[in-house]
Amino acid sequence: MSKWPMVRLERLAVPIERPAIPIPGISYRQIGVKLWGEGVYQREAIDGGATKYKKLSRVEADDVIVNKIWARNGSVALVPTSLAGSYVSSEFPTFHPIREKLEPRWVHWITKTKFFWDQCNDKSRGTSGKNRIRPERFLEIEIPLPRPAEQRRIVTRIETLAAKIEEAQLIRGEVIEEADRVVSIKARKILGTIIEPVTELEKWLDSSRDGIQTGPFGAQLNSQEFQDSGVPVLTIRNVQYGGLDVSGTKYVSKDKARQLTRYAVQEGDILFARMGTVGRCCIVPRESDGWLINYHIIRVALNRSRVEPKFIHWTLRCSENVKAYLEENIRGATREGVNSKIVSSLPCRVPSLSKQRRIVAYLDNLQAKVGGLKQLQTESAAQLDALLPSILDKAFNGEL
Secondary structure, three states: OOOOOOHHHHHHHEOOEEEOOOOOOOOOOEEEEEOOOOOOOEOOOEOOOOOOOOOOEOOOOOOOEEEOOHHHHHHHHHHHHHHOEEEEOOOEEEEEEOOOOHHHHHHHHHHOOOOHHHHHHHHHHOOOOOOOOHHHHOOOEEEEEHHHHHHHHHHHHHHHHHHHHHHHHHHHHHHHHHHHHHHHHHHHHHOOOOEEEEEHHHHOOOOHHHEEEOOOOOHOOHHHHOOOOOOOEEOOOHEEEEEEOOOOOOOEOOOHHHHHHHHEEEOOOOOEEOOOOOOOOOOHHHHHHHEEEEOEEEEOEEEEOOHHHHHHHHHHHHHHEEEHHHHHHHHOOOEEEEOOOHHOEEEEEOOOHHHHHHHHHHHHHHHHHHHHHHHHHHHHHHHHHHHHHHHHHHHOOOOO
């Protein structure tokens, strides 16, 4: 409970409208309001002859704009100086703080609090069933109100702490990026010491399984055959450098899967995304053995008596030879991507099986350590994300 009086916005802000009749041939910069106190954003400019509204309203710095429909989800914000002079429609009622009573930045931070969102939600409820907030109902919302000088002191304190949180979040992201770079640099260095001659990937394929296999084409598998359960079908979005991302996996019936057995994958196969990020690939884990691929994936089956799949995967991800080859063969293509011919010709330096396994063990261990660091960073990110709401709660309860 705040130690300050709770005051209705109708005593602290006034409705304001700066009407403009849209003129064809004139461009109007538009803005919108993000949800959950995330602020104002610039929308695409619109020609005066293209808008359906007969009247727009110009907003200026420190105006408070409200999204009638989504105010219940925190779509209320203060207009920054950078977007002053933009326009909104009648769906965005606008108010201006009475500066002698209300510091605009006080309102800015209040719009980021749950107690404010809850009131917006409550005031949006109507008998019509349409949860739209009316301007007069918005002005019924109550906020804690210390004296203006105290508002400014607390706002300064909030913004100092918020800047420190943002800096910590930036550093966290940089740490993760740097850790990933360290692994790639180390892998590239190790692979660069291999003295065996360059060979093409096709030399190391499992001929008993057709070596390289593109997923089913056209009528063999269409989207209408996907269902909510059954045998999983991997698509291009599932193939990521860090492994298979199984979120959003699609399925087909067992009967359909039996028709597509040649497109089934096995543990240790390498999967290539045919389009998108050039060279993106991953290894099939044990739990995905027997799954199917669609047309946008190339499956590589390796002769595991001669080559370690994880070693080839590290080579494809980090080798300078592979990088140069892909740049040379993809450059100038109408649509960037790989095909079976490009994949089969990928250059590889392959040492003895025992050395491959030693390299894999070292790099996998390094990657695991980075994974542990990422997990710690993810946990710290959650803690950082929880800091600002806690700070705002203390601030508006008079404890900051």
